[in-house]
Amino acid sequence: MTSLSKPDPGTSARPTMRQVAELAGVAVKTVSRVINGEPNVAPATARRVLDAARSLDYQPDLHAGNLRRSDRRTRTLGLLVSSVDNPFAGAVHRAIEDAAVGRGVAVFASSLDDDPDREREAVAAFLRRRVDGLILTTASANQAYLEPELRRGTPIVFIDREPSGVEADSVASDNFGGAARAAEHLLARGHRRFAYLGDLHSIQTARERRRGFLDTLGGNGIPVDDVPAIQDLHDPERARQALLRLLDGPNPPTAVFSSQNRVTVGALHALRQRGHHRDTALVGFDDVELADLLEPGVTVVAQHPEDIGRIAAERVFAKLDGDASPPQRVVVSTTLITRGSGEIPPPAV
C-alpha cells in the first residue's frame, strides 16, 4: 500500500476510519474525535487527520457508528403519505423536511395509495432501517400493530387521519368543522338540493367530512336521506363520472361539495363538460392550484398542510428530546376561501 495523497484511479474502495488513521499516523479513536468534533485533540493532529480524510474522500459510516453509539439515533425519519405525487402530501413533506434538515435528520418518504398492506410493509421497511420516528397518514382500519413500537418509545405521529386502536399523537385538519362550514356557506345562499362527492369510506377523514356536511344540512331542515352522497371517489375520473350521472339525472343538485382535491378536479371537469360551471355551486375541501384563475374561481375549504407537517415534525422531535407528555390530538383549523363557485345562488324557482 502506498501513501500517495491522491486516491487511486479506477475503481477504489470506500475508505474507512482505520485507513484515515493509518494515513494520518494516529489511532482510530483520534480520527473519531476529530470527525465528531470531540475535545482534546491537538490542532496539528486534527489538521493531519482532516487532510487525510479529505485526500481519501472519507465519509463516516453513520450506521456503523450508530451501532455502538449510546443514543442509537439514525437521524432519520419515515414519512408515509397517500402519494408523494399529491400536492397536499408534497406540502406536508416539505414542511417536515424543513423542520428536519436543521437537525441533520434525513426523511424517507413512501406512498401508500391508501392500501393497508402497503402501510404495513412500509412501516416494517422503515423500522428495519431504524428510523428515529414515524409520521404517517394511515391507510389501515386499525393500527394496534404499532403498539409494541410505541411502547419502545419510538415517536409516532399520525397526520391527516386519527389513529384507531392505539393511543398516539395526531395532527389533522378540522375535517368535521370545515365540511360543516361549507354546508353553512351553501345553505346561506339558499340552496336546497345538494350533492356530496366523497373519498373512500374506509378513510376516517372522509367519514368526518361527510358527517360534517350532512349533519349540518340535516340540522338545517334538509332531508338528508334525499341528498346523494356518493363515496369511494378516489380519483378525478371517478369523481367526474359520478357528478355527470347526477347532473344528467332527474333532480340535479344546485350545490355540490367535493371532499378532497382530486375529487374537486373531477367535479370541475364534469360541471364544465355539461356547461353547468356558472349555475351550479361548488365548494371543495382542500385547495387546488389555479383555483383562483378559473371562471368562476373555485371556493374551497383550504387546509394548511405546511402547519400539519411542521407540527407533526415538532411533536416527533419533542419526544426524541425527552418530552413524555401523553398523546396529543392537534386539530388544525381550515380556512374558507370564497372565489365565486361557492357563491352561485340556486336558480330562481
Next chain:
Amino acid sequence: MTSLSKPDPGTSARPTMRQVAELAGVAVKTVSRVINGEPNVAPATARRVLDAARSLDYQPDLHAGNLRRSDRRTRTLGLLVSSVDNPFAGAVHRAIEDAAVGRGVAVFASSLDDDPDREREAVAAFLRRRVDGLILTTASANQAYLEPELRRGTPIVFIDREPSGVEADSVASDNFGGAARAAEHLLARGHRRFAYLGDLHSIQTARERRRGFLDTLGGNGIPVDDVPAIQDLHDPERARQALLRLLDGPNPPTAVFSSQNRVTVGALHALRQRGHHRDTALVGFDDVELADLLEPGVTVVAQHPEDIGRIAAERVFAKLDGDASPPQRVVVSTTLITRGSGEIPPPAV
C-alpha cells in the same frame, strides 16, 4: 428474565436476534437463517424461531446486518430535487418509488431550492447513510466533487439537468427541442412580438430552453436582441411582476413563452390581471394542473416526469446489477398540448 409470550408492559427494549435465539432455544445463526430465508432449517425449528420473533415483535436491524454482509447494500436510494413540493418533482419521485418498492428499496428525498450548498450537504448526508445510489437534480455549477464517489462505483444519475465536470448518466427532457417547438408554434400564428420568461440563468435546463426559444425565433427572421428575455424568475410572484411590467410597457408582447411551471402560473396571473388572457398568446414549458379548465386553456410543452423518474431508477438498478456500460445521456421528448392560449393570433395590424 421470564419467558412469557407477551412482551412486557411499559417501556420495553428493542429485541435483538440474540434474544429471539434465546427464546426459541437456538443459536443466533439459526435465527439469521430463518429471517433471511436461507435453506437448511428444519420446519419445526423455523416455526419456533418465527413464533419467538413474532412474540417479541422482532424487526431485524438492516444496518447491523449490512455491516458484515458481503454486498453491503442498504437498499436505500437518495433523491435530490428542487423541492418535494413541486408537482414535477412529485411525479418524478413517485415514479422512482414505484420502481424501487418492488426491490425492497426505500427512498430518501431532499429539497435543494436550487442552492449549491444544500446540494453538497444533502449528498454528504446521504453518503454517510450509505445509499446505494443517487438520483439528483443538480443545483451546483460543477459536480466534480462526485468524481471519487463515481469511481467507487456508486450509481449516480442526473435528472432534469445534465452534469458538468463529471461523466455520468443523465435523464432529461428535450429542453432545447421543446422550447423550439413552442417558438415555431407561435411563429406559425403570425406573432412577431415575443417575450421569454425564464428561470434562474444558473440552471443549465433554463439556459437550454432559452436557447431553444430564441434561436428558433432568430432563425425565422425575428431580431432576437429586441425580444425581452427576462431571467431568474424562480417563483410565480416574480414571474407575475415581470410580465406585468412588459404588458404595461411601450411595446407589449403578443406572444409569451414561460419556461417552467411556476413561471407559467405567475404569467397566467399577470395576463388575467391586465385582462390580456384572451388576446395575448401563451405557451408554457411543463404542464400545470387544471390548465385545461382555464379559459382559454393553457397550451403547454408537457414534460414526462414519470418517464424521467422511471428511466433514472432503471439506470441506477442496472448499474447495481452489474451493468458497466459508459455513461448514457437519455433525452425524453416533450409533447405540445394545444388548449387555446397558444393558438391566439396576434392582433390585426
Next chain:
DNA sequence: ATGAAAGCGCTAACAT
C-alpha cells in the same frame, strides 16, 4: 441441520 468464532466500522469506557 445447527452452531461457534471472528469481524464489519465505528464508539464507549477506560487506560496512559
Next chain:
DNA sequence: ATGTTAGCGCTTTCAT
C-alpha cells in the same frame, strides 16, 4: 492529548 480493548447486531466462515 492519545491509545487500547471491548462490543453494538448482525453475517461470514468454518466446524460439527
